[in-house]
Amino acid sequence: MVKHLCPFENCSSTFSRPSRLLIHIQRHQGIKGFQCTQCDRGYHRRQHLKRHVAEAHQNQLRLEQLLTCNHCERQFKTAWGLRRHQIKIKRQKANIRLHCCEICNRKFLNSVDLGRHSLKHESFKCVHPSCPLLKHQFISWKFYNQHMIDYHSEPFECEHCGEKFIIKSKIRSHVKEHMPKFNCTQPGCHSTFDFAKNLVKHIQVGHGERTYKCNIIGCDWTFKYKICFERHIKAHQQNKKIFPMANRIHKKEPKFLMATKLAKLALKI
Template structure:
């Protein structure tokens, strides 16, 4: 078989300490919402807001009345604004015939499209979980195959994919932490401080060693300016829009902030 071609991820999150990258711009837009807690795409016809322009465009079909997705069942004239709505209609209304696995428990009569769904359903009648861990010494049981497969990772671990590395994390978070150790380190040729991103290295050289201070003026013309985009965005949200979605977790503090994370200092 041919080697699998990986999609090039050209849309990179600009928040410090975040290495997320995406192959599509709308996926990056949705990711940014996790940092800011904001939904920057408002609908002009109602009070709803969305994380991405794609979500907004799909929502606006509900206002326009345009329903381009026709039900594919013979004789059905229903139409829907989105493909997912049409698919849900097909599954609920027309696809009941495609459920060959029927519960034979007296008085039940439910049917399912897949065998593992029927096995999970039988727990409601027997209280016996159908999926058992096969690892010697482990007696755990689960209601679905998906939960069993997730549990198996506790025994199998998460092996490092780098050549020659024998690391095997017991948890996904431990594996992700270890992966950072393999990222290429880019040293500053002046002070030898290391960076994992060439953009951060360039900014470090400009600000620390060349003394170049990039000034970002507030677009609201209040006279303030900032060195970092993060600080400018935080200023506009908190001072001009009054939006402080995140509160300090320390008991008795009560301070609120516009942004969820703060950048590291060069």
């Protein structure tokens, strides 16, 4: 815990909070930050000023009988002090760990954490005798739990042929074999697709005609999509320049393609 030291000489007082250190320094300086508006009394704390106003100016007498705590039978003069004391006791009880491990005596807040911890003493090994990973030791509970889901849960059955799979990812790839294939109808193109929307997009991008042409004199740009055409017109309005379509900027090739080209040139040399 950080301790705040008093800066005055011959004073070794330490405080856990800066606010308490500030009150202590004000006492050294004779400063009272909270003044009563009805008399000349002053106080270092706000709650002391409130108590003074209630007793001296509002005729609210202090409790003659002390307030007793139900947990430890400690007595307090004010209800505020009793309430603050009970809050501390509740916080201490909330952090009590009642569930203890019988092997290493480690304590936990609930039984779920204790059950997960107890698996560590078993080295996370599968208990099914027919499991191919029977002798395998899993590193953590996460991998052990995923293994139980993949290999020892109910099998997934294909609706088309009735074949069963243990792992869910394998049945997903198997179902694609029963789905119809969509072949490209353009001459010289042998592309196939699993979904019709992918085929339509392929025809638009790969074999579609550029139906949108720029109507500005001297510009020969053409586009397949309306959104690209509208973006091109906005560029004309902002820049007011014309660039030939043949001089358009191409995207840079990936690094691995550049590396293969350089390797071929090195072999030729």
